[in-house]
Amino acid sequence: MSHEGIRFLTEEEQKRQDREDRRAAGLTKQALTPAKVKVHKTEGTGMEIEWEDGHRSHWSFAWLRSACPCATCVEERQLEGREAGVPKSKPKQLLQMYEPPARPASAHPVGRYAIQFNWMDGHSSGIYSWDFLRRHCQCEDCRLGRSVPN
Template sequence: MSHEGIRFGRRDEIEAEAEEHFDLTDASTNPAKVRVNKTLGTGMEIDWQDGHKSSWSFAWLRDACPCATCQAEREASGRAVGEPKPKAAAAAPAAVAAAPAEGRVVTQWRAPGLAPRAVAGTIQPVKVTQVGRYAVRFQWSDGHEAGIYSWTYLRRVCQCAECKATQGEAS
């Protein structure tokens, strides 16, 4: 028996999602090998027990955070899972001060309660922790750490060409 958690939402949406992903077996959602390339900064790779291989960049994983806050933000903005925030939206809120003598504007971006985000946009994991036998959690360089990436979730959002084609058919 796998842990699926409690689902909230409209019944028809939850049932449709369950039907859409009915073909995920234990072998397809249990990793044989997990590599988090934290030192190289390239991302995470999983070899699944059914022989499939998945890989994600850290930037994609951060933009696909499954926590409730990030999901609500994506839904409100109409972004797909893994799709980055628009540049203009990422710059707010900002503290702006004009330098009167030179007419320059100085901007320092800091999200409330989070460390300043790197200008280059290179979000990296600071810490990676296994959560039981069903998930992994990242503490990101922008201070965010609420998302628990279950093996089932990661398999559903696999970015290989074969899975992306299947995901496109399901939409």
């Protein structure tokens, strides 16, 4: 297996790259740092985050499962031309099969930068970084801001 072209960043280089990425996106460190995270597993309603900058975000479990950031799911979405959070199209069948709603069996923090869900369907490789979640905030203001061309 060849590793040509792969470059591993030092911790300092990664921190510098992260700062540049935040600056380019106009997001401050406070905007990417959760003050409070609530996963409503029992209610089945999703997850909400109150960010240090005062913004509040909410995602349904269906959206989160369809937006899985693991390499396999990202590649599948790209091949199908789907955006993060857009569910797979269902095949046309005479009798539609019941599919239980997306729900996590568990959720746990990953370091200080992300959360990981172990989904009831057995999938668990997606790590949802705070950066990914904030950039995909589902509130009306954020969705409208993303749809406005620069």
